Amino acid sequence: MRSLAAGLLVLLLSQDAWCARQASLATGGACPLPFTKVGDECFYLSDVKKNWNEARRRCQGLGGDLAVPSDVPALDAFVFGKVEGPGVWIGGTDQYNEGVWNYINGDPIKAQDWSETQPDDYGGGEDCLEIRSYFEPPVNDYVCSVEQHFVCEIGTVPEIKCPKPFIRIGKECFHLSTTALSWNAARRQCKLMGSDLAVPSDVITLDAYVFAKTKGPGVWIGGTDQYNEGVWNYINGDPIKAQDWSETQPDDYGGREDCLEIRSYFDPPVNDYICSVKQHFVCEIQF
Ligand SMILES: [Ca+2]
Ligand SMILES: [Ca+2]
Ligand SMILES: [Ca+2]
Ligand SMILES: [Ca+2]
Structure with missing residues (x-):
C-alpha cells in the first residue's frame, strides 16, 4: 500500500528545495545536494574530521573531490562562518613530489593565496593543503595525518528550463x-x-x-x-x-x-x- 501523502510531501519538499536553490542562483548551474553554491562553485564542508587522504576518499565517494577553489577568500568566508577550524583541508598536496605545489587538478596555487612564509614544510613533514582560520591569506601546508574538517567540491548540473506545458x-x-x-x-x-x-x-x-x-x-x-x-x-x-x-x-x-x-x-x-x-x-x- 503506497502512502500518497508521503509521496506528495517528498515531491513538495524537493520542489521547495529546488525553488529555493533557483532563487539563490545568480548564474551557472545548480549544486546537487549536499553541496552549496559559493560563487560559481559547489562546495560541501564535512561534518566529520579526517586526515587528508581519507578526506579525499570521502569527497570522491560523494562524486566529487577535495576543493580546488577559484576564489580562496570566498571559500574561507564560507568555511569559517561554519566551523572554527583552525585548519580545514582543501585539494592540494606535495606528498608525491616534495616542494612541488599544485591543486589536485593541476591548477597552480595562486601566490597571493599562500599565507606569509608558507609553504614552509615545517619540521619536514607538511605535505597537504589547508586553509587556516587565523592565517591571512589562509593557504598553508600542514601535516597530512592530522584529522580535521575538509571541503569537497563537485561540478554544477546544468540548469534545465522546461518548455510549456512540460x-x-x-x-x-x-x-x-x-x-x-x-x-x-x-x-x-x-x-x-x-x-x-x-x-x-x-x-x-x-x-x-x-x-x-x-x-x-x-x-x-x-x-x-x-x-x-x-x-x-x-x-x-x-x-x-x-x-x-x-x-x-x-x-x-x-x-x-x-x-x-x-x-x-x-x-x-x-x-x-x-x-x-x-x-x-x-x-x-x-x-
Ligand atoms: Ca502485468
Ligand atoms: Ca509481453
Ligand atoms: Ca612538503
Ligand atoms: Ca606550513
Missing part, C-alpha cells in the same frame, strides 16, 4: 497528458510535441507527481516488449531497474501485456499492460 521534476521535463490513448497513439502524440514517452530516472518521484494529478489507475511510460516479447528496456535502450517493477511483474498476463505503465495501486509501480488500453501517459523531452 514541468521540471529533478533534472527532467515531463508532461502528463490530458487525453487517454493507446500506448502506440500516446507515443505518436508525444512525438508531435517534440518529445517521447517518459524514461524516468526516478520512477518513484514521477509516480508521486502523476498520481497526485490523476487517479490512473494506469499511466503509460516509455517501454515496450511488443517488438521482442519478454525483452524489457526503455525506448532509449536503458534497462528498467529491477526494483521499479511491481512484485511478480512483468507477467505478460494473458499473453498480451507488451507496454509499460505505472499503476497507482502497485508499489513499486512499474507493470506491463495491454497496449491497446486507452489511458493517460507521460511525455518527456529528451536533451
Whole structure:
C-alpha cells in the first residue's frame, strides 16, 4: 500500500528545495545536494574530521573531490562562518613530489593565496593543503595525518528550463497528458510535441507527481516488449531497474501485456499492460 501523502510531501519538499536553490542562483548551474553554491562553485564542508587522504576518499565517494577553489577568500568566508577550524583541508598536496605545489587538478596555487612564509614544510613533514582560520591569506601546508574538517567540491548540473506545458521534476521535463490513448497513439502524440514517452530516472518521484494529478489507475511510460516479447528496456535502450517493477511483474498476463505503465495501486509501480488500453501517459523531452 503506497502512502500518497508521503509521496506528495517528498515531491513538495524537493520542489521547495529546488525553488529555493533557483532563487539563490545568480548564474551557472545548480549544486546537487549536499553541496552549496559559493560563487560559481559547489562546495560541501564535512561534518566529520579526517586526515587528508581519507578526506579525499570521502569527497570522491560523494562524486566529487577535495576543493580546488577559484576564489580562496570566498571559500574561507564560507568555511569559517561554519566551523572554527583552525585548519580545514582543501585539494592540494606535495606528498608525491616534495616542494612541488599544485591543486589536485593541476591548477597552480595562486601566490597571493599562500599565507606569509608558507609553504614552509615545517619540521619536514607538511605535505597537504589547508586553509587556516587565523592565517591571512589562509593557504598553508600542514601535516597530512592530522584529522580535521575538509571541503569537497563537485561540478554544477546544468540548469534545465522546461518548455510549456512540460514541468521540471529533478533534472527532467515531463508532461502528463490530458487525453487517454493507446500506448502506440500516446507515443505518436508525444512525438508531435517534440518529445517521447517518459524514461524516468526516478520512477518513484514521477509516480508521486502523476498520481497526485490523476487517479490512473494506469499511466503509460516509455517501454515496450511488443517488438521482442519478454525483452524489457526503455525506448532509449536503458534497462528498467529491477526494483521499479511491481512484485511478480512483468507477467505478460494473458499473453498480451507488451507496454509499460505505472499503476497507482502497485508499489513499486512499474507493470506491463495491454497496449491497446486507452489511458493517460507521460511525455518527456529528451536533451
Ligand atoms: Ca612538503
Ligand atoms: Ca606550513
Ligand atoms: Ca509481453
Ligand atoms: Ca502485468
